[in-house]
Amino acid sequence: MRTIHTDVVVIGGGSTGAGVVRDAAMRGFSAVLVDRADIAQGTSGRFHGLLHSGGRYIASDPESATECAEENTIVKRINANAVEATGGLFVTTAQDEEDYADQFLARASAAKVPAREITIAEALAREPRLDPRIKRAFEVEDGTVDGWQMVWGAIRSAEAYGAKILTYHRVVSIDREGDRVSAVVVRDERGGGDLRVECGFVVNCGGPWAGQIAAMADCHGVDVVPGAGIMIAMNHRLTGTVLNRCVWPEDGDILVPDHTVCIIGTTDIKAEDPDRLAIPANEVQQMLDSGEAMIPGFRCSRALHAWAGARPLIKDSRVAATDTRHMARGMSVIDHRSRDGVYGMLTIAGGKLTTYRLMAERVVDIMCSEMGGQRPCKTAGEAVPPAEDGRLYTIGHRLDNVESRNDGPSHEQIICECEMATRAMLERVMDTLPKSQLDDVRRQMRLGMGPCQGGFCSQRAAGIAHERGGIDAERANGLLRLFLKNRWIGLWPILYGKQVRQAALDNWIHEGTLDVEHLPVPVEEVVR
Secondary structure (H helix, E strand, O other): OEEEEOOEEEEOOOHHHHHHHHHHHHOOOOEEEEOOOOOOOOHHHOOOOEEOOOHHHOOOOHHHHHHHHHHHHHHHHHOHHHEEOOOEEEEEOOOOOOHHHHOHHHHHHHOOOOOEEEOHHHHHHHOOOOOOOOOEEEEEOOEEEOHHHHHHHHHHHHHHOOOEEEOOEEEEEEEEEOOEEEEEEEEEOOOOOEEEEEOOEEEEOOHHHHHHHHHOOOOOOOOEEEEEEEEEEEOOOOOOOEEEEOOOOOOOOEEEEEOOEEEEEOOOEEOOOOOOOOOOHHHHHHHHHHHHHHOOOHHHOOEEEEEEEEEEEEOOOOOOOOOHHHOOOOEEEEEHHHHHOOEOEEEEEEOOHHHHHHHHHHHHHHHHHHHOOOOOOOHHHOOOHHHHHOOOOOHHHHHHHHHOOOOOOOOOOEEEOOOOEEHHHHHHHHHHOOOOOHHHHHHHHOOOOOOOOOOOHHHHHHHHHHHOOOOOHHHHHHHHHHHHHHHHHOOHHHOOOHHHHHHHHHHHHHHHHOOHHHOOOOOOOOOO
16 A cells, blocks of 8 residues: 655545645645545535625524625635625515514624615616515625635645645545544545555545544544535526525525526435435425515526535534524534544534635644644635636636637637537646546536536537547546436436427437447446
């Protein structure tokens, strides 16, 4: 078994893990991040895209509301290329009582969340599709954030400071010498073989899987409850502003404009296994009904894709074990030295993607203290490398890049017309992600996330991957099948109306023309 040495091992490549490895590296620690899959493939890549103003939690969790309000400003600055400052509205719909709205401004002020009430006329002028029967409207500083861009920005920043990132490396054991953590053993899921990472400290950022990871160090009973929720992307932006229903947090009360779509979310049900999250038909209908309450005609719009994610909630003794909706959203750090007598390991869970940087700061502060010396946190003052131009990806700027070159319009091949992704973009991403599957590429450049859901671009991308060398035809066929399988998971729950016609067209292409199901297959099907 090969062995490497580092100061800190960070387990989990979501927003929290990326924030922690960046923070640790910026403080001068040698750091290695490991994840069993790709960066931001779990919870951080499966949310509704909201950069919280804090307004959602002013009544249910004021401490979290304050943290979100403070970090909202910082994230907009350090992750500028991943954030769109859309602003937000909390509206009392025709279906809602006004009791909550009556206390909204007082609660927001107490939690230090900037907010002001605007007239119904102002709200409708800003968002013409809003139901004209709304009773109240409050303006807040919500935004939208591309979780993949944000997390990858933090990862690249960490790498610039010397951190090592090992994706597709699954933790198989956490070794101890007596009461002290000494190493993390990981299995290379793609290249094969095990790697021993000897270290002085482990930070467990495993999200909904954090309890399973802690148990590997014989730290049992870490109660991280997966709060599962579904979201649905609609075919275009029905609103330019984040819309929230002005009620206690409930299912389907947020509508988020994100890139070229808008996302309605979310439900909140305790999941038994964060690796197996359903998209129930009744919850799909619930989301569509909730959208209709804010935007009349919402149901007539085309539902593009549905997905489910699992929040890593810390078990809350104040509510029932199954009541994830009312569990606190605040972050929690578990010190395994004081809890379990195991030195050199911390677990962090809870919190929000909006507070990822603050979560990292707090857990690394504790780590520094336990390692015997404080080193100042610098993450709030330095933008991640890709944020230097402060530009968020939009379809418009990709079109501008293609059509407004100094030497005239580009004749470069367009691989994904829905997202205006060119062959050069695709190949740059493939260069940075060797041995990647097409879903890894998708998270970097939104391949197959437009209206056709991979109907036209998937086979082109698979063909280019094969043409570039390094993979044979069977591997390329396997990558194509896996990509289409993963797209289908989010399509079948919303097959009605226009989406049925699109799915039928895609099926004719892949089955009638390419006969995908009968292409030559490798001995072992591609799964990663």
